[in-house]
Amino acid sequence: MRQAFIQALCGLAAADDRIVLLTGDLGYMVMEPFIERFRSRFFNVGVAEQNMIGVATGLAEAGLRPYAYSIATFASLRCLEFIRNGPVLHRLPVRVVGMGMGFEYGHAGPTHYAVEDVSVLRTFPGLTIVIPADSEQAAKAIQATADIEGPVYYSLGKDDRLSVTGLGGSFELGRLQIARNGDDLAILSMGSVASEAAAAAEMLSSRGVNATLGIVSSFNPDPVDDIAGLLSRFQFAITVESQTASGGLAALVGTVIASKGLPCRLRLLAIRNSHDGTSGSQQDRWRKHGLDRENIIDAALVSLGVSPR
């Protein structure tokens, strides 16, 4: 989604000279197209995420539209209070861009795993969260949310090749996107791990199990009604996310089921364990935390009372 991001941003910046791009000294092979075209609106603030968000807040108060970019953990957690007391408290249009969702930085290790950014930032009312599932959706989402008056956090992936079959780049703020229809159970996912959920749904169908795949790609506003409407038709649902279970997608879906009194049994696949001192590829991390396609398939079959494999 990196190329999708910078291309979308260049398109926006060409039409809107209020757009300014800040980076915390990251974005090699990402920033270049913007720098070439809009050098006077690009600032490398150095390795200083707190100041980056503070500067962005001051710029936004002056009427500018700053996008503040870093690796997702640094962009969200290092400067968390600056986001809270800055754009959120002042309701200013700062865009915080976190790159490398979930376990994308695999071998870089746990300091680089963005597995709490969305689940933590979701707790800030007034901060819109956008977490696209693939590049095509990212491009659409960045354009669709450019004019939001309040702050936005974008949790983006590095990978520009991943694609969620059936999603077709659709995005609507506060809405659920349906990438696949089936009558046996609902799978809800978000972010780049949604491609794993899509693969699992495809493999399930070859075993005669038909799943609906819903993609959640924004919070605040949460797609509450869409989720409630969908899950009212199902006895079983599974959430798949590379975020901590408390606060993320599972927390939203569980709250919707409980508050609407839906007779739907939820199985949640999310990060539950603290770090164990190992690192590995994204695929390896998905396996370790039970987010890979095989585990999703097992969860679906167990939910339906079918013996796995």
Added chain:
Amino acid sequence: MRDGLDGRNRLKWGRITTSVFFDPQGLKRAPNDHFAMTTQDKGDAVRMAKEIDAKQVRRIILQQSKRANVGHIGSCLCVVEILSVLYREVLRIGSPTDPDRDRFVLSKGHAALALYAVLALKGWIASDALGTFCGDDSHFGVHPEPFVPGIDFASGSLGHGLCLAVGAALGARLQKSMRRVFCLISDAECNEGSTWEAAMFAAQHRLNNLHVILDWNGQQALGRTGDVLDLSNLRERWRAFGWDVSEVDGHCEDALRQVLINPAAGDGRPRIVLAHTRFGKGVSYMEQGVPLTQTNLPVQPINWHYLPMSDLEYRIALEELENSR
């Protein structure tokens, strides 16, 4: 998403209509409070001159903090001359909603009452609104809130304000505006790493439209700055970070005026004025921590970072103020 607030969510003038100085929602007041606001006090408030006068600012700080029974008095009293000179003679603000106004960031947000007092004298905060200070559902808490005309940025978390001011200064630069940004930070905020992040950025980008005043009172929440993290070489530190550093008596309005109306450094360096101040300035027992015999008064200036005044302390403070020049 906008919660019904319009535009930049700024409050409309005169929207707060609670009564002068008396909190209708019943702020706690001691039953034997001989020093409650008198009719004359209220009259004084209504007659507030548009001209900002340090003595009047101090009077409001004492009155309001006593009425609301809150502390942070020492931190407010030491910045009175700085704020008075800024708002009377330095800041170019036609209206607090003018997008091209000079910006002011009170980074040491716990001195907000001093700022409210100045804005009230300026006529930007209605005196009845000021009377809601620390009341229920008030826009005027111990730390400044956004959406109040005249308050450009909320603060209260130390180390945040200078970053905001740097962004505001960069914004002015990008918009090719001549407006300037002033920021008042405390010495203790130099404990915060983010202050130095902002300092480096401002120097790197030659933001000489940024003017910082450092309230060098030597006091922080739990002790003297020298006993917590030594700040004795502040001028060398700021110089080393590429700033144009000057020093001034933070209670001498002439000296403050002279340094603050100076044009920015021609070489692009951002400017910091190290203002030597006295914590609790104007109230002897707050300045010196001298115990009074009549009561169990605290003996350290540090207490006046936290404590509200007793009736006796309030009376003495007002007497000292009225007897001062």
